[in-house]
Amino acid sequence: MEAKDECPAQGLLKAVSGKWKPQIFQLAxxxxxxxxxxxxxLQGANKQSxxxxxxxxxxxxxxxxxxxxxxxxxxxxxxxxxxQSLIPVFxxxxxxxxxx
Amino acid sequence: MEAKDECPAQGLLKAVSGKWKPQIFQLAxxxxxxxxxxxxxLQGANKQSxxxxxxxxxxxxxxxxxxxxxxxxxxxxxxxxxxQSLIPVFxxxxxxxxxx
DNA sequence: TCAATTAGTCAGAAAAAGTTGACCAGGTAG
DNA sequence: CTACCTGGTCAACTTTTTCTGACTAATTGA
Numbered sequence: 261m262e263a264k265d266e267c268p269a270q271g272l273l274k275a276v277s278g279k280w281k282p283q284i285f286q287l288a289x290x291x292x293x294x295x296x297x298x299x300x301x302l303q304g305a306n307k308q309s310x311x312x313x314x315x316x317x318x319x320x321x322x323x324x325x326x327x328x329x330x331x332x333x334x335x336x337x338x339x340x341x342x343x344q345s346l347i348p349v350f351x352x353x354x355x356x357x358x359x360x
Numbered sequence: 361m362e363a364k365d366e367c368p369a370q371g372l373l374k375a376v377s378g379k380w381k382p383q384i385f386q387l388a389x390x391x392x393x394x395x396x397x398x399x400x401x402l403q404g405a406n407k408q409s410x411x412x413x414x415x416x417x418x419x420x421x422x423x424x425x426x427x428x429x430x431x432x433x434x435x436x437x438x439x440x441x442x443x444q445s446l447i448p449v450f451x452x453x454x455x456x457x458x459x460x
Numbered sequence: 461t462c463a464a465t466t467a468g469t470c471a472g473a474a475a476a477a478g479t480t481g482a483c484c485a486g487g488t489a490g
Numbered sequence: 491c492t493a494c495c496t497g498g499t500c501a502a503c504t505t506t507t508t509c510t511g512a513c514t515a516a517t518t519g520a
Binding site: 466 | 491496500503505508511514
């Protein structure tokens with residue numbers, strides 16, 4: 261509603277929050293991911309939600325979308341530099357969880 | 361809907377995500393916070409949302425609620441040990457944002 | 461006594477997020 | 491020609507989250 265960006269971390273936080281984004285992030289951190297492959301890996305996810313999640317993560321600059329080949333259509337999503345810089349944050353989060 | 365806790369970070373992530381929780385977290389990290397004081401600081405927030413946010417953060421073990429005094433009713437929310445352990449994660453997040 | 465503060469709750473409405481199933485276009489494999 | 495793969499889009503629906511306004515109950519200060 262408002263444009264008040266009181267908390268600068270909110271955009272970034274939003275780009276890794278939600279039902280599927282954390283998992284997408286973690287999978288993309290391992291290796292490049294593809295649309296239909298993700299759909300199979302994320303049990304219960306649907307095309308639309310996945311498409312939205314990927315778009316938002318791309319817009320927030322966490323993922324890079326690249327066309328690997330056009331003849332057999334092959335698109336890959338990889339973590340951008342900005343996305344990779346988030347990996348240690350996630351690792352820290354995981355370590356915290358182990359303590360509890 | 362499902363109980364599948366595929367991503368263990370999701371609960372924690374949820375406890376600091378949403379419209380008001382990141383700000384509440386940051387304010388509580390500075391000093392103990394009070395219900396009505398927060399309501400004034402968080403421009404545009406409403407009682408209900410604030411009450412929900414505080415309850416969820418408390419349930420996730422990030423905030424401790426304590427009654428400072430009963431005669432003039434005075435309740436304080438402070439970061440728990442678990443909550444404090446999240447501070448470096450937020451700091452890392454902020455540093456990332458400065459680079460962009 | 462009247463007004464304001466404390467910290468909330470409750471029901472209902474509105475907005476945002478997530479799901480469903482149909483559909484599309486191009487390529488490939490039989 | 492048929493069927494399945496690629497990577498999506500679209501409209502409509504359900505679920506979750508957030509907001510609104512009324513209301514409670516006790517305490518303080520004038």
